[in-house]
Amino acid sequence: MKFILMLMALVISISGYSQDITSQEVLKNAIDYHDPNNNWSQFxxxxxxxxxxxxxxxxxxxxxxxxxxxxxxxxxxxxxxxxxxxxxxxxxxxxxxxxxxxxxxxxxxxxxxxxxxxxxxxxxxxxGLPMKLKDPGTNLSDTVERKTFKGKEYLVLKVTYDEAVGSDVWYFYFNPETFAMEIYQFFKTDEHGKEKPDSGEYILLSEEANVNGIKMPKVRAWYYNKADKYLGTDTLVE
Known part of the structure; x- marks a missing residue:
């Protein structure tokens, strides 16, 4: 029995589930990655x-x-x-x-x-993301989800907003090793506040540009959630 328990612990550790991480910890690590010197507040x-x-x-x-x-x-x-x-x-x-x-x-x-x-x-x-997720009116879910998106695993934070700020539901996808933000996604909601699954868009982030000491996504490719239809690309030129 002792051997079985040790083996289970090893398997869990290898798969990356040995330690729970809170949403606040994920956000802190992501901000530390993108804005290590806290430059956004004085941008x-x-x-x-x-x-x-x-x-x-x-x-x-x-x-x-x-x-x-x-x-x-x-x-x-x-x-x-x-x-x-x-x-x-x-x-x-x-x-x-x-x-x-x-x-x-x-x-x-x-x-x-x-x-x-x-x-x-x-x-x-x-x-200003992910630093803007600390703004008033931003509601960060307590739960950190692990999702696979296009074959890659992410730590995902769900974010809603006070009514005065916005009604969309956002999901932010972070690299589980570096905590770099690599995707964000949003869905519209109905009159009951429930997500509309065929609404909204997702944005794939690639490359990085250093602006004011902040690691910003250099390329953002936009797609509709419905049918993965391509919308366009924004490229940051320093």
Whole structure:
């Protein structure tokens, strides 16, 4: 009996299940990997993201984020059109092909300050992960799941948000050895808060870029959860 118990313990240890790990520990290890010097809270840098999608011209976005100064700007160029959205301590400014727009001309160009805020939240969230999972209104599940995605095993954290923040359910996939974030995935919910299995998208992360001392995903390939349909790729250019 003693031999059998020792053998079972050895098998469990080899398979990686000898020690339980909490969701908070996974998140801490992931943040230590991506932001070892805690630079995100003082992030101040500019980087470029090139977006490619099937049957559409590429879009090049120059993004500036200065968290201490409460400043955000994104200048996106697609074909012959360049738009700029800037939020400086909450003050919104917009440009179209270099020309500053008033509220009337902005509306004619389908540009709004709400969209500026949307871009700020979008880019700050995605490029601030996994550190942004510490933000207020973020609800981290107590359970760490082990999932196999496209033939590779991951530690997976489930995240929901307070109603004021968002209704989607997110899953974050981490390398079980390095704790690097390699995939994230989200699902829409119905009126009862239940996940819609055919909704949402998953994003495969590959390569890394060092921006402000933070290891950010360099390439993000987007797919629909339904039928694995490819949507496009964002490539971070330092």
């Amino acid at each position: 101040n840098n500019t980087f470029t993201v090139v977006m490619t999608t099937p049957k559409s011209p590429k879009r090049t976005s120059v993004i500036s984020i200065n968290l201490p100064a409460e400043y955000f700007s994104v200048t996106a160029t697609k074909d012959t059109v360049t738009t700029t959205y800037t939020l400086d301590k909450g003050q919104c400014k917009m440009r179209y092909n270099g020309q500053v727009l008033d509220s009337i001309s902005a509306k004619e160009k389908n540009m709004t300050c709400d969209r500026a805020t949307l871009y700020k939240n979008y880019y700050s969230y995605l490029y």
